[in-house]
Structures are given as C-alpha cells and as structure tokens.
Amino acid sequence: MINFKDIIYLKEGTVRQKEAHKVLLELNLFELLKNFNPILAGTIPINIDVESSDLxxxxxxxxxxxxVKVVREKHGKLPGFEVKTIPSYKNLKTTIITLEYKTFPIEIFVQNKPSEEQDSYLHMLIEYQILLKNNEDFKSEIIALKQQGLKTEPAFAKLLGLEEDPYEALLNYGYEKGYIS
Incomplete structure (x- = not known):
C-alpha cells in the first residue's frame, strides 16, 4: 500500500502526480504545514483525477x-487566495484555504480532528482499495463519471449501487469491507 502521508510517492507516479509533487515542493507547502499534520488527499494521489482536479x-x-496566518504570510498573494470558515461540518469547525499555482487549484482543508481520521482521507483510502479490487474498466467508468461532472464519492456510490448519501455510504462500505477500521 502507498504511504499517502509522505508525498514522495508522487515523484514516481503519473505525469500529473509528478507535476503535483513539483508544485508542492516549489510552494514548500508540506514543510510550511508540517505542524498541522498535512496529507494530500483526493483524486490525484489515487490517479483518478480529471483536468479540473485540485490538490x-x-x-x-x-x-x-x-x-491561516502561516499560509497567508507565505502565499496570500497567489491568485485565488481565499479563506472560508464553515461553522459546523459534522460538528467540526472547518476552514478552507484556496489558492492557485501553475495549473493547480489548491485547497487546504482544516479541521480540529487528526488528518488520518478526516472523511476525505478515509474516502481516499476506501476508493484506493476499491480501485485495487476492480479492473481498469471500473477506474475508467469512475473517471468518465467525473468528466461528466459527478463528484468522486457519488461516482463510486453509483457504480457500487450505494443508494443513501454517497459520502456516508462510502464510509459505511469501507468499514463493512474492512478497508478502514
């Protein structure tokens, strides 16, 4: 299994993963955020990204x-820099810092919860396990659904026949299958 907590795996990945690695190093983001337990999550690490996918x-x-202060001081002048705080997502204050660099929109998602326990990381781990258990056609269908505008979790839920809320359904599926504990 890939160690998603260390972005070094991107160096040996797809062209887009290599570009992502280079951007993260140029911005020195993981060093800048080291006190905040940063993890790259989402579609780029598991190679189901589309052209509009962000980091x-x-x-x-x-x-x-x-x-916010750390990122603003270093990268506050980059295009698209914005900070939004959502009062409560699953009873957790959530702050989202967005910015753009080269070809990548970047989203820094902050919660007062260990990064390894946040839904987006758990979703990625589950999706990765599902991709490993299925063939390339499944992966291609996920990407095609994403290209049609479907978000990642709803695309997986659709192909897996999960009918409830796709975000919760995917977590439940991951626990049931033992992909996460």
Whole structure:
C-alpha cells in the first residue's frame, strides 16, 4: 500500500502526480504545514483525477487562525487566495484555504480532528482499495463519471449501487469491507 502521508510517492507516479509533487515542493507547502499534520488527499494521489482536479491538502489545527496566518504570510498573494470558515461540518469547525499555482487549484482543508481520521482521507483510502479490487474498466467508468461532472464519492456510490448519501455510504462500505477500521 502507498504511504499517502509522505508525498514522495508522487515523484514516481503519473505525469500529473509528478507535476503535483513539483508544485508542492516549489510552494514548500508540506514543510510550511508540517505542524498541522498535512496529507494530500483526493483524486490525484489515487490517479483518478480529471483536468479540473485540485490538490486537496487536509490538516489538523486547534486554532484555525494559526494555519491561516502561516499560509497567508507565505502565499496570500497567489491568485485565488481565499479563506472560508464553515461553522459546523459534522460538528467540526472547518476552514478552507484556496489558492492557485501553475495549473493547480489548491485547497487546504482544516479541521480540529487528526488528518488520518478526516472523511476525505478515509474516502481516499476506501476508493484506493476499491480501485485495487476492480479492473481498469471500473477506474475508467469512475473517471468518465467525473468528466461528466459527478463528484468522486457519488461516482463510486453509483457504480457500487450505494443508494443513501454517497459520502456516508462510502464510509459505511469501507468499514463493512474492512478497508478502514
């Protein structure tokens, strides 16, 4: 299994993964965010990204202003820089910092919850396991659904026949199959 907590795996990946690795190094994002347990999540790490896919970095922080200050000081002048705080997502304060660099939109997603326990990381682990258990046709169908505008979790839920809320259904599926514990 890939160690998704260390972005070094991107160096040996697809062209897009290599580009992502280069961008993350140029921005020095993982060093900048090291005190906030950063993990690259989403579709690029598991190679089901589409042209519009962003770099999703999840982080943990008790004080969201700390991480906003760090990112703003270093990258606040980059195009698309914006900070949004969502009062409560699953009873967790969530802050999303967005910016753009080269060909990548970047989203830094902050919660007061260990990064390894955040839904987006768990979804990625489950999706990765599902991709490993299925053939290339399944992967191609996921990508095709994403190209048609479907988000990742709903695309997986559709192909797996999961009918409830796709985000919760995917988590439940992952627990049932033992992909996460």
């Amino acid at each position: 999703d970095i999840i982080c943990q922080s008790e004080n969201h202003e700390d991480i």
